[in-house]
Amino acid sequence: xxxxxxxxxxxxxxxxxxxxxxxxxxxxxxxxxxxxxxxxxxxxxxxxxxxxxxxxxxxxxxxxxxxxxxxxxxxxxxxxxxxxxxxxxxxxxxxxxxxxxxxxxxxxxxxxxxxxxxxxxxxxxxxxxxxxxxxxxxxxxxxxxxxxxxxxxxxxxxxxxxxxxxxxxxxxxxxxxxxxxxxxxxxxxxxxxxxxxxxxxxxxxxxxxxxxxxxxxxxxxxxxxx
Numbered sequence: 196x197x198x199x200x201x202x203x204x205x206x207x208x209x210x211x212x213x214x215x216x217x218x219x220x221x222x223x224x225x226x227x228x229x230x231x232x233x234x235x236x237x238x239x240x241x242x243x244x245x246x247x248x249x250x251x252x253x254x255x256x257x258x259x260x261x262x263x264x265x266x267x268x269x270x271x272x273x274x275x276x277x278x279x280x281x282x283x284x285x286x287x288x289x290x291x292x293x294x295x296x297x298x299x300x301x302x303x304x305x306x307x308x309x310x311x312x313x314x315x316x317x318x319x320x321x322x323x324x325x326x327x328x329x330x331x332x333x334x335x336x337x338x339x340x341x342x343x344x345x346x347x348x349x350x351x352x353x354x355x356x357x358x359x360x361x362x363x364x365x366x367x368x369x370x371x372x373x374x375x376x377x378x379x380x381x382x383x384x385x386x387x388x389x390x391x392x393x394x395x396x397x398x399x400x401x402x403x404x405x406x407x408x409x410x411x412x413x414x415x416x417x418x419x420x421x
């Protein structure tokens with residue numbers, strides 16, 4: 196699996212020839228990521244919750260890629276009313292080939308910019324080839340995280356928000372990673388996009404280093420591979 200960071204909580208996941216675009220918000224600072232939606236093949240649009248910084252570019256994606264399938268809560272799929280949708284809820288999964296994407300809870304809120312209810316916020320567990328990559332969405336620390344290694348097995352890596360203010364800060368995220376998720380690798384997201392979520396990078400790295408966790412604060416357009 197390849198994972199490219201496109202800003203905030205927007206990533207391009209590529210696996211087995213399929214592209215999954217999460218929480219579309221790629222137009223903000225796209226001059227730094229170099230991402231061009233017209234030059235991509237998008238097979239799935241995966242949405243964690245309804246806030247504008249996670250759904251702003253969904254309609255544009257579907258205009259350019261009408262064959263793409265939206266994956267999300269029933270309320271979110273209903274809002275976009277796209278003919279190709281997989282509406283799942285907590286405990287449910289979407290699957291293609293040997294990749295299984297399971298919805299898990301997140302501690303946050305969820306409504307669209309126009310005030311429409313967006314259902315309960317979620318994260319997802321990507322399960323493939325004996326690996327588990329936890330894509331947390333926007334969340335604070337929650338006790339549920341301790342169950343994930345028991346339910347799914349060892350967490351290969353976790354993509355965690357670290358910007359504070361609206362989500363976990365680096366200190367809380369490092370605690371969640373080491374004490375609850377028991378993972379040794381974390382990719383940060385939801386940081387530096389706006390003034391309210393700017394963080395001290397050196398301090399963030401130090402907090403994860405103290406817990407012997409490999410930690411990355413990705414640059415826009417940076418790619419990781421598992």
